[in-house]
Amino acid sequence: xxxxxQPEKLLSVFKGAPVELKCNYSYSGSPELFWYVxxxxxxxxxxxxxxxxxxxxxxxxxxxxxxxxxxLKKPFAQEEDSAMYYCALKGSQGNLIFGKGTKLSVxx
Amino acid sequence: GAGVSQxxxxxxxxxxxxxxxRCDPISGHVSLFxxxxxxxxxxxxxxYFQNEAQLDKSGLPSDRFFAERPxxxxxxxxxxxTQQEDSAVYLCASSSQGRTEAFFGxxxxxxxx
Numbered sequence: 592x593x594x595x596x597q598p599e600k601l602l603s604v605f606k607g608a609p610v611e612l613k614c615n616y617s618y619s620g621s622p623e624l625f626w627y628v629x630x631x632x633x634x635x636x637x638x639x640x641x642x643x644x645x646x647x648x649x650x651x652x653x654x655x656x657x658x659x660x661x662x663l664k665k666p667f668a669q670e671e672d673s674a675m676y677y678c679a680l681k682g683s684q685g686n687l688i689f690g691k692g693t694k695l696s697v698x699x
Numbered sequence: 700g701a702g703v704s705q706x707x708x709x710x711x712x713x714x715x716x717x718x719x720x721r722c723d724p725i726s727g728h729v730s731l732f733x734x735x736x737x738x739x740x741x742x743x744x745x746x747y748f749q750n751e752a753q754l755d756k757s758g759l760p761s762d763r764f765f766a767e768r769p770x771x772x773x774x775x776x777x778x779x780x781t782q783q784e785d786s787a788v789y790l791c792a793s794s795s796q797g798r799t800e801a802f803f804g805x806x807x808x809x810x811x812x
Contacts, residue, residue, distance in 0.1 A: 597741075677742070684755045685730060685799070687792075689742045691739070
């Protein structure tokens with residue numbers, strides 16, 4: 592079965608603290624994984640994808656096939672990082688299979 | 700337009716009423732997806748179009764749900780005889796050929812009362 596699990600509904604950290612949003616997946620074959628972000632009152636938008644191996648807004652995510660994980664990390668959280676974060680897996684038709692999301696709250 | 704546009708933004712329907720939700724994808728985008736997002740959940744796939752062809756409708760929850768994209772651009776998601784469990788945000792996304800990045804609309808929030 593193709594599935595994405597985000598175990599934390601809410602993650603609250605102080606500004607400047609490190610952040611790790613967890614994502615685990617279930618997929619047979621080579622997975623293609625993404626992180627999407629939704630800021631307050633804005634549309635869902637792509638943050639990063641594993642094939643690009645890029646860092647966006649200080650966030651990185653490494654695909655670990657052994658642990659079937661794709662955790663999102665940032666060394667120093669900023670208040671503007673507060674948002675809903677969704678991990679997603681590309682399905683066979685190109686559709687996205689989303690986790691339930693983690694709400695990140697960065698306190699001043 | 701610059702992005703994916705959905706209308707209406709909000710819709711309140713009485714139980715049993717039919718509704719139609721519109722999606723205007725980014726011009727030239729071949730692929731179009733519909734998702735349903737219930738409160739506190741991630742988006743869940745409903746259906747997928749490549750141009751005017753509906754290639755996958757496995758996510759449609761019942762035969763009350765119907766989607767079309769007759770000219771390969773604008774798409775309409777229709778829900779017949781709405782039920783309270785249909786209350787959700789309906790998201791549309793489009794992507795260009797060969798690209799994996801999907802661009803999302805603002806969504807339509809449907810409330811069935």
